[in-house]
Amino acid sequence: MDPRYFGYEELQHTSKTAPPASLAGLGMMLPAPPLNVSQALGAALALGLERLEAQLLLLHALGRPAQERAWLLAHDTDPLPPAAQAAYGLGVQRRAAGEPLAYITGHQEFYGLDLAVDARVLVPRADTETLVDWAQEVLAATRQARVLDLGTGSGAVALALKATRPDLQVSAVDFSVEALAVAQANAQRLQLEVGFSQGSWLSGVQGRFHALVSNPPYIADQDHHLAALTHEPLQALASGHDGLDDIRTLVQQAPAHLLAGGWLLLEHGYDQAQAVRTLLTENGFSQAQSRRDLAGIERCSGGLVP
Numbered sequence: 001m002d003p004r005y006f007g008y009e010e011l012q013h014t015s016k017t018a019p020p021a022s023l024a025g026l027g028m029m030l031p032a033p034p035l036n037v038s039q040a041l042g043a044a045l046a047l048g049l050e051r052l053e054a055q056l057l058l059l060h061a062l063g064r065p066a067q068e069r070a071w072l073l074a075h076d077t078d079p080l081p082p083a084a085q086a087a088y089g090l091g092v093q094r095r096a097a098g099e100p101l102a103y104i105t106g107h108q109e110f111y112g113l114d115l116a117v118d119a120r121v122l123v124p125r126a127d128t129e130t131l132v133d134w135a136q137e138v139l140a141a142t143r144q145a146r147v148l149d150l151g152t153g154s155g156a157v158a159l160a161l162k163a164t165r166p167d168l169q170v171s172a173v174d175f176s177v178e179a180l181a182v183a184q185a186n187a188q189r190l191q192l193e194v195g196f197s198q199g200s201w202l203s204g205v206q207g208r209f210h211a212l213v214s215n216p217p218y219i220a221d222q223d224h225h226l227a228a229l230t231h232e233p234l235q236a237l238a239s240g241h242d243g244l245d246d247i248r249t250l251v252q253q254a255p256a257h258l259l260a261g262g263w264l265l266l267e268h269g270y271d272q273a274q275a276v277r278t279l280l281t282e283n284g285f286s287q288a289q290s291r292r293d294l295a296g297i298e299r300c301s302g303g304l305v306p
């Protein structure tokens with residue numbers, strides 16, 4: 001996969017070595033039990049996993065926090081308890097089959113928040129932090145600003161904004177009832193007050209906002225890269241023949257829901273910045289501009305309503 005495509009490449013690793021179909025758990029996948037920590041990690045590497053992924057899977061199976069990688073080094077000859085070994089084996093097998101690590105551990109860190117994630121939502125990507133940074137920038141001067149996250153998924157963007165700016169009035173929309181359940185549970189666990197509602201983009205939304213932020217689906221629906229993303233919800237990824245259908249809708253709907261001087265900020269694909277800036281300008285936005293992600297790629301574009 002072209003690593004620039006989604007800015008998501010670290011999550012899309014698929015082992016070159018397919019796991020044997022008959023292996024249902026580590027007890028069968030790896031040499032006879034009990035394995036020690038070092039042997040268990042080595043076996044996962046042999047199946048094509050990265051060392052870091054193997055370490056995180058092992059810590060998860062042992063019920064230890066992800067921060068305790070040093071513990072594994074200090075205990076490399078410790079035998080694994082049978083239940084941990086079985087859970088680890090299953091995790092290694094799922095990862096080797098291409099499932100995102102975050103779905104296996106059930107957690108993804110985003111903007112310093114520990115988010116619960118599963119197959120109902122897109123795994124939040126580090127590059128989406130660019131969108132949060134930019135939203136904070138445009139909202140910096142406005143106390144208690146109203147901001148709406150469109151297509152909230154796990155709640156990542158809305159929750160990051162509320163966590164870092166408790167004065168903001170944050171709401172979030174998603175079309176997927178299942179995604180909203182994940183987002184609401186995250187908000188509750190993190191004790192962050194965000195108003196969630198179900199709907200299609202801005203069609204059911206009342207009122208005007210200081211900023212609208214969105215990481216919408218933006219992959220062309222015939223794009224071959226989708227074949228590597230089969231574990232995540234298709235409605236979170238694909239958007240028409242050129243990947244811009246949802247962005248076109250958002251750009252058209254947004255002016256009626258922004259206060260004067262309010263910003264629409266959109267994440268998009270690595271090669272879509274110019275097209276999104278053009279759409280913004282054509283729809284009456286001024287100051288259309290882009291922001292680069294961690295890899296230096298134009299990843300977000302936005303404009304303001306005069």
Ligand SMILES: C[S@@+](CC[C@H](N)C(=O)[O-])C[C@H]1O[C@@H](n2cnc3c(N)ncnc32)[C@H](O)[C@@H]1O
Nearest residue numbers: 124151152153174175176200201215216217236
């Ligand atoms: C790329 S994911 C982004 C999720 C999250 N904001 C993030 O950055 O991790 C796009 C989200 O848009 C939602 N979505 C797709 N079509 C939608 C629509 N018509 N209206 C509202 N949300 C939609 C999907 O359910 C999905 O949660």
